[in-house]
Amino acid sequence: MALAGRAALRWRARLPSPWHAAAPLCRPAWLPATCERPLSSRGKDKVDMSAYPVERIRNFSIIAHVDHGKSTLADRLLEITGTISKTDHNKQVLDKLQVERERGITVKAQSASLFYNHEGINYLLNLIDTPGHVDFSYEVSRSLSACQGVILVVDANEGIQAQTVANFYLAFEAQLSIIPVINKIDLKNADPERVEKQIEKLFDIPTDECIRISAKQGTNVEKVLQKVIEKVPPPQCNTADPLKALVFDSTFDHYRGVIANIALFGGEIAKGQKIMSAHTKKRYEVHEVGILTPNEQPTHKLYAGQVGYLIAGMKEVTEAQIGDTLFLYKQPVEPLPGFKSAKPMVFAGMYPIDQGEYNNLKSALERLTLNDSSVTVHRDSSLALGAGWRLGFLGLLHMEVFNQRLEQEYNMSVILTAPTVPYKAVLSSAKLIKAYGKDQITIINPAQFPDKLSVSEYLEPTVLGTIVTPHEYIGKIITLCQDRRAVQKDMLYIDENRVMLKYLFPLNEIVVDFYDALKSLSSGYASFDYEDAGYQSADLIKMDILLNGNPVEELATIIHSDKAHAAGKLLCERLKETIPRQLFDIAIQAAIGKKIIARETLKAYRKNVVAKCYGGDITRRMKLLRRQAEGKRLMRKIGNVEVPRDAFIRVLKRETDK
Amino acid sequence: MAALCKWPRNLAALAAALPGGGGPGRAPAPAPALEPAPEPLPETAAPATAALYVHWPYCRKRCSYCNFNTYVVPAVDESAVRACLVREARTLLCLGQVHSVTSVFFGGGTPSLASPGTVAAVLEAVAGAAHLPSGAEVTLEANPSSTSTLRLAGFRAAGVNRLSIGVQSLDDAELRMLGREHTAAEARKAVEAARELFPGRTSIDLLFGLPGQSQDAWTQRLEAALRLCDDHISLYQLTLERGTVLAAQVQRGALPASPQDLLADMYQAARTALVGAGFRHYEVSNFARKGALSTHNLSYWRGDQYIGVGPGAHGRFVLRGEGGCSREARVQTLEPVTWMQEVQSRGHGTRSRVVLSLLEQLEELLTLGLRTDEGITQERWGHFSPHLSLQAVFGEPGEAQALQQEGWLVLDSRGLRCTWAGLAVLDSLLPDLLWQLQRVLGAARRPPRGTLAEERAGGRDVRASPLPSRLDC
Numbered sequence A: 001m002a003l004a005g006r007a008a009l010r011w012r013a014r015l016p017s018p019w020h021a022a023a024p025l026c027r028p029a030w031l032p033a034t035c036e037r038p039l040s041s042r043g044k045d046k047v048d049m050s051a052y053p054v055e056r057i058r059n060f061s062i063i064a065h066v067d068h069g070k071s072t073l074a075d076r077l078l079e080i081t082g083t084i085s086k087t088d089h090n091k092q093v094l095d096k097l098q099v100e101r102e103r104g105i106t107v108k109a110q111s112a113s114l115f116y117n118h119e120g121i122n123y124l125l126n127l128i129d130t131p132g133h134v135d136f137s138y139e140v141s142r143s144l145s146a147c148q149g150v151i152l153v154v155d156a157n158e159g160i161q162a163q164t165v166a167n168f169y170l171a172f173e174a175q176l177s178i179i180p181v182i183n184k185i186d187l188k189n190a191d192p193e194r195v196e197k198q199i200e201k202l203f204d205i206p207t208d209e210c211i212r213i214s215a216k217q218g219t220n221v222e223k224v225l226q227k228v229i230e231k232v233p234p235p236q237c238n239t240a241d242p243l244k245a246l247v248f249d250s251t252f253d254h255y256r257g258v259i260a261n262i263a264l265f266g267g268e269i270a271k272g273q274k275i276m277s278a279h280t281k282k283r284y285e286v287h288e289v290g291i292l293t294p295n296e297q298p299t300h301k302l303y304a305g306q307v308g309y310l311i312a313g314m315k316e317v318t319e320a321q322i323g324d325t326l327f328l329y330k331q332p333v334e335p336l337p338g339f340k341s342a343k344p345m346v347f348a349g350m351y352p353i354d355q356g357e358y359n360n361l362k363s364a365l366e367r368l369t370l371n372d373s374s375v376t377v378h379r380d381s382s383l384a385l386g387a388g389w390r391l392g393f394l395g396l397l398h399m400e401v402f403n404q405r406l407e408q409e410y411n412m413s414v415i416l417t418a419p420t421v422p423y424k425a426v427l428s429s430a431k432l433i434k435a436y437g438k439d440q441i442t443i444i445n446p447a448q449f450p451d452k453l454s455v456s457e458y459l460e461p462t463v464l465g466t467i468v469t470p471h472e473y474i475g476k477i478i479t480l481c482q483d484r485r486a487v488q489k490d491m492l493y494i495d496e497n498r499v500m501l502k503y504l505f506p507l508n509e510i511v512v513d514f515y516d517a518l519k520s521l522s523s524g525y526a527s528f529d530y531e532d533a534g535y536q537s538a539d540l541i542k543m544d545i546l547l548n549g550n551p552v553e554e555l556a557t558i559i560h561s562d563k564a565h566a567a568g569k570l571l572c573e574r575l576k577e578t579i580p581r582q583l584f585d586i587a588i589q590a591a592i593g594k595k596i597i598a599r600e601t602l603k604a605y606r607k608n609v610v611a612k613c614y615g616g617d618i619t620r621r622m623k624l625l626r627r628q629a630e631g632k633r634l635m636r637k638i639g640n641v642e643v644p645r646d647a648f649i650r651v652l653k654r655e656t657d658k
Numbered sequence B: 001m002a003a004l005c006k007w008p009r010n011l012a013a014l015a016a017a018l019p020g021g022g023g024p025g026r027a028p029a030p031a032p033a034l035e036p037a038p039e040p041l042p043e044t045a046a047p048a049t050a051a052l053y054v055h056w057p058y059c060r061k062r063c064s065y066c067n068f069n070t071y072v073v074p075a076v077d078e079s080a081v082r083a084c085l086v087r088e089a090r091t092l093l094c095l096g097q098v099h100s101v102t103s104v105f106f107g108g109g110t111p112s113l114a115s116p117g118t119v120a121a122v123l124e125a126v127a128g129a130a131h132l133p134s135g136a137e138v139t140l141e142a143n144p145s146s147t148s149t150l151r152l153a154g155f156r157a158a159g160v161n162r163l164s165i166g167v168q169s170l171d172d173a174e175l176r177m178l179g180r181e182h183t184a185a186e187a188r189k190a191v192e193a194a195r196e197l198f199p200g201r202t203s204i205d206l207l208f209g210l211p212g213q214s215q216d217a218w219t220q221r222l223e224a225a226l227r228l229c230d231d232h233i234s235l236y237q238l239t240l241e242r243g244t245v246l247a248a249q250v251q252r253g254a255l256p257a258s259p260q261d262l263l264a265d266m267y268q269a270a271r272t273a274l275v276g277a278g279f280r281h282y283e284v285s286n287f288a289r290k291g292a293l294s295t296h297n298l299s300y301w302r303g304d305q306y307i308g309v310g311p312g313a314h315g316r317f318v319l320r321g322e323g324g325c326s327r328e329a330r331v332q333t334l335e336p337v338t339w340m341q342e343v344q345s346r347g348h349g350t351r352s353r354v355v356l357s358l359l360e361q362l363e364e365l366l367t368l369g370l371r372t373d374e375g376i377t378q379e380r381w382g383h384f385s386p387h388l389s390l391q392a393v394f395g396e397p398g399e400a401q402a403l404q405q406e407g408w409l410v411l412d413s414r415g416l417r418c419t420w421a422g423l424a425v426l427d428s429l430l431p432d433l434l435w436q437l438q439r440v441l442g443a444a445r446r447p448p449r450g451t452l453a454e455e456r457a458g459g460r461d462v463r464a465s466p467l468p469s470r471l472d473c
Helices: A002-013 A017-021 A070-080 A098-103 A134-144 A162-173 A192-203 A221-231 A355-371 A396-410 A430-436 A471-483 A507-511 A514-521 A561-578 A615-634 A647-652 B009-016 B078-095 B116-129 B149-158 B172-177 B184-197 B215-228 B245-251 B260-276 B295-301 B336-346 B358-369 B378-384 B390-394 B399-405 B420-424 B426-445 B452-457
Strands: A057-064 A110-118 A121-129 A149-155 A177-183 A244-253 A257-266 A268-270 A274-277 A283-285 A288-292 A296-299 A301-303 A307-311 A325-328 A346-352 A376-382 A386-393 A414-416 A423-427 A440-443 A455-470 A487-495 A498-506 A527-538 A540-547 A557-560 A586-592 A595-602 A635-638 A641-644 B048-056 B098-108 B137-142 B162-168 B202-208 B232-237 B280-283 B286-288 B306-309 B314-318 B327-332 B350-355 B409-411 B415-418
Touching (some): A057 A162, A110 A307, A162 A177, A162 A527, A177 A192, A257 A268, A288 A301, A346 A396, A386 A396, A396 A414, A471 A487, A471 A498, A507 A557, A514 A527, A641 A647, B078 B306, B116 B149, B149 B184, B162 B184, B172 B184, B184 B202, B202 B215, B215 B260, B260 B420, B358 B426, B378 B415, B390 B415
Parallel strands (some): B048 B098
Antiparallel strands (some): A244 A257, A423 A455, A455 A527, A487 A498
């Protein structure tokens, strides 16, 4: 009985989220049953937020390298402040997405308001959880804009990693107060002293300012809360000012429309008020305001300095622009600076498997991009794949996560093309310049790659990469970087046996598998992060992949000419392993223009028939055959060659052990 | 017991009228009640026929490649097993209202370990519950290690008239690798003894593609087999079944896996050699000369009714005795002890019954029928699908036509069948053909956009198997 119940719960958790996220009274099925709200939203007694003037408010984030314990610390903080009850089951409470829990990563920033009494005074602490992976640094900087301080978590065993450095600088540049915390001191190999020295050397923070904790066991976690109250300044704003609210995040609810996460930089906001968006100039009436604990909990009002959510009848996905400023109707204010929009680093075509699904996919994309505004969407179409889109992502993990969310939350299966980075071409042909209306174009689709004859120069995007590694791997890492056409910019020992390297990389060299390669050659010890570093001139060509002479549009790539032969050969070899044998030979070729640069042949089946087929076997056998027959519907046909839908993605996702 | 089986003719006639309800060789039956415009035909009242499979689940030793439902036990309570086989055969023949049994096959396991008395008892029961024509093929599978002339004579006296001997190889080292109990010399002796007693009706099984076996070694085995054999040979490519000792050895690299191209060469060489020696290649793995085809196995491939008796046995027949009108796929309980308890308490040990839809019956017919050299004849197809001919399904532009143009398939006035080349790659043809069948049948039966999954889900689960209340077989 108990087992059946658990299975049912698990099954429910797999439902596409719009359906159950829709029921506002329902706890999301993936949250542990113990995660009850201390203050019921159904109760008549709403929290009186006026009891928390700015001086009693602290807005902060936790930033850390992936796996350094950010989500565990957040779980403990929620427990200590009574936001969630204390049990053994609180794991990644703020990570609500199925993909986050499956992969153990945070993708989407989440907020929670904590109530904490310190020296007899009640404080409102707004915790904004941030993603850990390099792809999502845009989410981090957005979250930081609503904060005055950060907890910088560093693993006592692993020490400072590349993302620790990147996150530190994000917080430092935003002029936030930084509370360094050394986590996992309960581990056998923990060396907090060494980590404190690294922090001092790299970030210039005195060793005695670090708090040593074990988030897992709860050791010294209270101290962290106290430090937040002491060190993080209250927000600088005034309730008497006119309303000025920053939209720093938004989610889409199937029934209630847009739920905007807001930070009040002035004034107050309540149900019934008429507000206006600085960006769209549209008017709304506020239906509901409240705080996140971490589920939405309505309140009467929100006041300056507070962080919460707002529902105001925004139905269109484009209405809640992240970075937008909201103000009272007829009381305009100077809008907040907003955000640099996220800059996509990786582009890929996305097409419905069945063109009949185009409209469904379109609406799924619209909803998902509202929750993930860092994805850019351009309509696109292709002869082979039909109507679709070209999407821009922050990185390859981001692309995978987005695709996984489409499948899990919207039950959509799609064709994704090979990822490409945004190249540029300086045009020399007067005709093309006239056609484009400019002499420099950005190429996000290999199909639009202009011919060399009409181009004076191709440009490729570059990034400045930071690698932190134990010194014994330096040799291998330098070789790897050189293979990837990278140029060394800096090398610094952060302690006796750890080195920080800085390299200028062509973006396309790191986009697909650099991180995996780095991890595997350093036994997982080296870490990596990167930032945008502009464009450089490059000798680029377009490479096509042909199956029996027919181009595979998904696999067309723009590539540096030095790399074409090796990449073409590798792709052909991989395809040969991935495409099932068929009734005829299949020539797999890589071509530049008309010139074939690599070829593999997949030989035809000469025998493929099961030896025995009598009464006993037939049921099982029919099952298999029916599955194969139904699979025919999902095959992509290139000329007469049948290719499973996922074959191309499997080919592109290089395995590091090869 | 037999008296209970005398059901009103009209009910049996109704059942026989429906697809899948008939025996071999009967003319097209009318459509099921759900289909529009059933056309009554004169043959509808024809009594049902079926082939009968009897499973003897015990072996003295498990072979390294075998994943069949077999058991090695210290002592078999043979009289109990015999009683259960007899009882279940009677029950199922009665439930199927089978008038005449076309063939009987004792398989296993190692049925040659059973005593001739058990075989005789089952055959007597069959003859009692239904008509068993005197010329009907009665095959027994035998291992060379349990085939003394004396035993074989006993089986012949019990009613067995055809022997299928599991020779597998004529090389001692290969036999050891396969975990067989006998030597090549013993296999020879067994075949010679069998040929004395069952002239023209002795078959041998051979395996090829053993780990490490070369093309030359296989050619030698085949030549030796040709010198030894009677008029029927089954050549099976070794399939490494999950969970077997041999598969595990290959998996961990203790034995080499055979390259696909080598297996293809071995198969082609064997086909050519046997056809050269006057054999007809009448099924993917089966060869016969002088008309010595196995009628029992042919009835599987032709989509005839068959009843499976014994632990884990499968059947395909219409439950006329229950007033059923569609063919069911039935599986008996796997484990012998449980099976026996069920037979003792309920008369049969059917573990699962699933009613097959028209689509499913046609899918099976395609999958099995195309394994034979005659393929699926127009007549046989029409028997299952009177309203949608082979031509209507596969004659229009589509997968089958493309495969025909590429030389893998033939569709003509005789029926649908593989070419010589097509037979070797049948499993690559079937998904295309099944997909086309699903589409055409789906379009013919309902407005567009229906899914076949619904079709499958509907109608099936009769699950479990409470004994029919109306008939106390």
